[in-house]
Amino acid sequence: MLEVKSYVTEVAAEMRILLLIPRLNRKIDSNFFAFEELSNLGNDVLVLTSRHHRSLKGDWGEPEHETTGKIETYRLFDNYRDMLRNYRKQWLHILELLVRFKPEVVFCSEEQNIRLAILIRKHFDIPILTLVEVSMATAPYPVEKVKHLMNRVMNRHRTVDECLFLPFHKLYWNFLLEQSDVIITCHPQDEHRLPELSTSRTKVHYVPWCNQLCVYQKKDKIAKRGIYIGSLSKVKNSREFSITIPRILDETPTEEFIMIGPAFDGTERIIKKLITAKGQKVRWIRQVGRTEALSFLSSAYWAYTPVDRAGFGAGWGFIIDAWGAKTPVLATHNNFDFHDRKDAMVVSNATKISKYIGELYDNKDLYIQLQNGGYERYKKYHTAEHVARKYLQILKELV
Numbered sequence: 181m182l183e184v185k186s187y188v189t190e191v192a193a194e195m196r197i198l199l200l201i202p203r204l205n206r207k208i209d210s211n212f213f214a215f216e217e218l219s220n221l222g223n224d225v226l227v228l229t230s231r232h233h234r235s236l237k238g239d240w241g242e243p244e245h246e247t248t249g250k251i252e253t254y255r256l257f258d259n260y261r262d263m264l265r266n267y268r269k270q271w272l273h274i275l276e277l278l279v280r281f282k283p284e285v286v287f288c289s290e291e292q293n294i295r296l297a298i299l300i301r302k303h304f305d306i307p308i309l310t311l312v313e314v315s316m317a318t319a320p321y322p323v324e325k326v327k328h329l330m331n332r333v334m335n336r337h338r339t340v341d342e343c344l345f346l347p348f349h350k351l352y353w354n355f356l357l358e359q360s361d362v363i364i365t366c367h368p369q370d371e372h373r374l375p376e377l378s379t380s381r382t383k384v385h386y387v388p389w390c391n392q393l394c395v396y397q398k399k400d401k402i403a404k405r406g407i408y409i410g411s412l413s414k415v416k417n418s419r420e421f422s423i424t425i426p427r428i429l430d431e432t433p434t435e436e437f438i439m440i441g442p443a444f445d446g447t448e449r450i451i452k453k454l455i456t457a458k459g460q461k462v463r464w465i466r467q468v469g470r471t472e473a474l475s476f477l478s479s480a481y482w483a484y485t486p487v488d489r490a491g492f493g494a495g496w497g498f499i500i501d502a503w504g505a506k507t508p509v510l511a512t513h514n515n516f517d518f519h520d521r522k523d524a525m526v527v528s529n530a531t532k533i534s535k536y537i538g539e540l541y542d543n544k545d546l547y548i549q550l551q552n553g554g555y556e557r558y559k560k561y562h563t564a565e566h567v568a569r570k571y572l573q574i575l576k577e578l579v
Contacts, residue, residue: 194221194222194223194572195223195224195284195285195572195575195576195579196223196224196226196281196282196283196284196285197218197223197224197225197226197283197284197285197287197575198226198228198278198281198283198285198286198287198300198306199215199225199226199227199228199229199287199289200228200229200286200287200288200289200293200296200297201227201228201229201289201290201293202229202230202260202263202264202290202292202293203229203230203259203260204227204229204253205242206248207469207470208469208470210390210391210392210393210394210470210497210500210501211289211389211390211391211392211567213390213392213394213564214390214392214564214567214568214571215227215251215568216248216249216251216564217564217565217567217568217569218568218571218572219248219249219250219251220249220250220568221568221569221572222250223250223572224250224252224281225250225251225252226252226254226277226278226281226283227251227252227253227254228254228256228263228274228277228296229253229254229255229256229257229263230255230256230257230258230259230260230262230263231243231244231255231257231258231259232258232259242255243255244256252281254277256270256273256274257270260292263293263296264292264293267295267296267299268299271299274300275303278300278303278304283300283304283306284306284579285306285307285308285309285575285578285579286300286301286306286307286308286309287309287311287571287575288308288309288310288311288360289311290311290312290313291310291311291312291356294308294310294356294359294360297310297359298359307361307362307578307579308359308360308361308362309360309361309362309363309364309574309575309578310356310359310360310362310363310364311363311364311365311366311387312356312363312364312365312366313365313366313367313389313494313496314365314366314367314369314370314494315353315363315365315367315370315377315384357378357379357381357382357384358381358382360382361382361578362382362383362384362385362574362577362578363377363382363383363384363385364384364385364386364387364571364574365377365384365385365386365387366386366387366388366389366496367386367517368386368388368516368517369517370384370386371386374386385570385574387567387570387571387574388561388562388566388567388570389496389497389500389562389567390562390563390564390567390568391496391497391500391501391504391558391562392562392563392564393474393501393504393505393558394470394471394474395471396470396471396472396474396475396478397471397475398475398478398505399475399476399478399479400479401478401479401480401481401507402436402479402480402481403433403481403541404433404434404435404436404481405434405435405436405437405438405479405480405481406428406434406436406437406438406480406481406482406483406484406537407437407438407439407440407476407477407480407482407483407484407507408421408437408438408439408440408441408483408484408485408486408498409439409440409441409473409476409477409483409498409501410440410441410485410487410495410497410498411441411442411443411444412439412441412442412443412444412447412448412450412451413443413444413445413447414444414445414447415445415489416486416487416495417486417487417488417489417513418443418447418450418486419447419450420486420512420530421439421450421451421454421486422450422453422454423530423531424484424486424512424530424531424533425437425454425458425462426454426457426458427531427533427534428484428533428534428537429458429461429462430534431534431538432534432537432538432541433541434481434537435461436460436461436462436463437461437462437463438463438464438465438476438480439451439462439463439464439465440464440465440466440467440468440473440476441466441467442466442467443466451464473501474501474505477501477502477505477507478505478506478507480507481507481508481540482507482508482509482510482537482540483498483499483502483507483508483509483510484509484510484511484512484533485498485499485509485510485511485512486512486513486530487511487513487515488512488513488515489515494515494516496516499511499516499524500558500562502554503523503554503555503557503558503562504555504558504562506551506552506554506555507551507554508524508525508540508547508550508551508554509523509524509525509550509554510524510525510527510533510536510537510540511524511525511526511527512527512530512533514526519553521546521549521550522549522550522553523550523553523554523556523557524550524554525539525540525550
């Protein structure tokens with residue numbers, strides 16, 4: 181059993197917030213800084229999360245207990261699956277922590293932890309704020325697992341979603357509305373439909389996804405380099421690379437395309453074929469740390485996202501990082517409410533991507549507009565300071 185510390189502070193906190201989140205690691209999770217800023221605004225934050233997390237930035241393990249300012253973190257679970265499935269095994273320890281902390285609200289970051297949040301509310305009679313990446317695309321973990329297995333043998337994930345799981349998503353969204361006192365969605369397209377998403381009991385708010393850039397070594401732009409950062413999988417529509425990358429390397433001034441991230445769902449075969457065909461012009465790096473990934477991103481002349489879905493797996497972090505690094509974004513699908521030719525180049529047809537990349541090389545004014553437009557959107561909406569203040573405003577209304 182971990183030592184349970186006292187949470188009595190010399191100065192009374194604005195609010196005592198219990199954060200349930202499957203994983204939270206300062207080294208790799210950009211949203212950590214939103215919660216750090218929330219604590220800097222005078223709030224005590226108790227975090228329950230997991231110890232291990234594997235991502236494109238590495239396989240990370242964290243201590244079971246640590247304190248960062250006014251954030252107290254207990255990693256009671258081995259990984260996020262352990263947290264979703266086995267939270268009752270840790271219940272007595274959780275209860276002991278909460279009796280000492282006396283939380284005023286549960287911040288359930290990612291709807292998968294809603295069952296644990298409901299259990300806590302039964303014992304402490306406190307409200308639940310649930311954060312989702314996108315509305316109407318949520319599902320409990322067992323359903324997401326079934327979807328993943330089915331997607332491995334189907335060509336398009338959207339076929340599964342629309343034909344089989346859309347009714348279930350709607351039912352689960354209604355369940356979240358019933359069990360949450362307030363919901364935050366991070367998808368910009370949800371901002372325009374908040375009244376229809378809300379009910380008389382539960383209000384839905386829009387708060388942009390936090391993607392605070394950490395300190396990293398900025399690089400000069402390499403004009404003939406393009407980049408993609410993220411997992412390579414069907415969910416990310418990475419198979420599109422087999423169509424676009426040969427065209428880009430054959431038809432534009434680009435001489436190097438870098439992909440950073442692990443491969444799944446047979447995508448590795450596609451990447452290896454590209455490397456065989458194009459040699460050193462295609463560079464694949466399976467895992468790097470966040471600071472190194474940002475350095476690569478800042479050095480690229482442009483960034484390309486093929487993702488054609490919203491919500492989980494949408495690659496928002498890569499897009500926002502590119503904006504923050506002033507690397508223009510090309511997107512073959514508008515999955516993040518892009519403003520075409522202002523903060524991104526929206527490619528109407530993937531087979532014509534070379535034409536759009538050619539414009540980046542030929543039109544300096546357009547290039548600068550995309551740099552500045554993306555950076556302004558990052559600074560205005562996605563920094564830790566902006567997101568934390570939005571969180572706090574909603575929390576104060578709730579408590």
